[in-house]
Amino acid sequence: MSIENISVNKSFGGWHKQYSHHSSALNCKMQFAIYLPPQVSSGNKVPVLYWLSGLTCTDENFMQKAGAQRIAAELGIAIVAPDTSPRGDGVANDNAYDLGQGAGFYVNATEMPWSKHYQMYDYVVNELPELIESAFPVSDKRAIAGHSMGGLGALNIGMLNPLRYSSMSAFSPISNPVNCPWGQKAFTTYLGKDKSTWLNYDASELMKQATQFVPAKVDQGESDNFLVEQLKPEALQAAASASGYPLDYQLHEGYDHSYYFIASFIEDHLRFHATHLKK
């Protein structure tokens, strides 16, 4: 597994770096970003927070806009931001912003032509951590977080792999994709018309069925334009109540779906993850 460095920026005493590599899970060239906190320069292995971005994003949005490096540097946590889908000329795509490149939904597609490249679940759960843990001074302590489509991905991946992640969190997740337009469109396309297969990637369904618990934190803006039609946090709350899942859910008056919301509360998320990563 070879990786190629694209950029390096010093940031809060640590380093923001971008790399490209060939992904065997996705069958294409991929790019990711990593923030390495200053603690790694003294030979320490640090835990890793994986950040999954939302529709249309790349590895850059979170690193440029969330302001997470300050707190990661204080806490000694690395952050890895993958892209949101496979990319490239040979990769299936769609003109819509909510399907195809930039909209992988962190699932393993089963429908042609998508299944050839759209295996984001495998990439994020297996291939990328293996690569990160072999190439960088990081431990095998992992947490996962994300925003919107990436919030859904983080919750799904955390709940499907409770032994791999110390904690999970989401901003404004697509909480019940089988019942919203974004999810129905993506899942029909990537997974086919048999809705029983969709339930494997529905955070509310997984939370309702859960018996092993990963500490979970979700924050949602009350003025989010997508709240009612697409995000449906009430389904996630009901699921947590049904299974007794330890979900810390908070609604924030006046905040929207943007990175201004994420930046305002990312410190809380990093401190939450640090508590569990350092146990």
Add this chain to the structure above:
Amino acid sequence: MSIENISVNKSFGGWHKQYSHHSSALNCKMQFAIYLPPQVSSGNKVPVLYWLSGLTCTDENFMQKAGAQRIAAELGIAIVAPDTSPRGDGVANDNAYDLGQGAGFYVNATEMPWSKHYQMYDYVVNELPELIESAFPVSDKRAIAGHSMGGLGALNIGMLNPLRYSSMSAFSPISNPVNCPWGQKAFTTYLGKDKSTWLNYDASELMKQATQFVPAKVDQGESDNFLVEQLKPEALQAAASASGYPLDYQLHEGYDHSYYFIASFIEDHLRFHATHLKK
């Protein structure tokens, strides 16, 4: 003077807002962003930091990438980010990134066709503050800061108006534009071939001649690709020594010209300005 709201995002308990308005100084429609800290909701008038961005930027770069809102919210400071030049189909332009739209250099152009719109000095010093102070709950306490081309603008504007600004600061300013390619190209174009007129906008020249002092802070990355050819901080340091100007200049090992550098040290700049704004 009417302004039109374009967007609102809640951020750290305050509000990031974008507006458009007709600028009479620039003779075109302009856009700016303002961050209003939470303190304004209790009827307080807060001081204002004007942020001048660098080449190719708009009102958005600083607001999205610097992470300044957290500290502005704590300190009770508003931040105003204007665009970096006049804009629009009828406004003179150039294909190069370092001339024309996105590259106004915060000067009053005297050469045709530029002089019709490129009056960024007047816009930033007079028209914009007048508009801000009439439309928002802010006081007439002002500070000014910027990056690269905007760092030059902030230092020039601060030194040319020592009674209007409590303090000034810059990240990686173009310190001696009359002696670097960016400055020579822009000043030849906007101000003409008579180099004596350029000296009015050369921060090192102004600092050397200064007799009234504005508290000044400059931070520079040692790994900045533009350091030697374009930025020339040694000229500014020599000028400060010559006039006894109170310049706090710091060079930071490993940091580059990007917003990752600005984000790492913006807290220091805001606390520096707060000290002087609240005197």
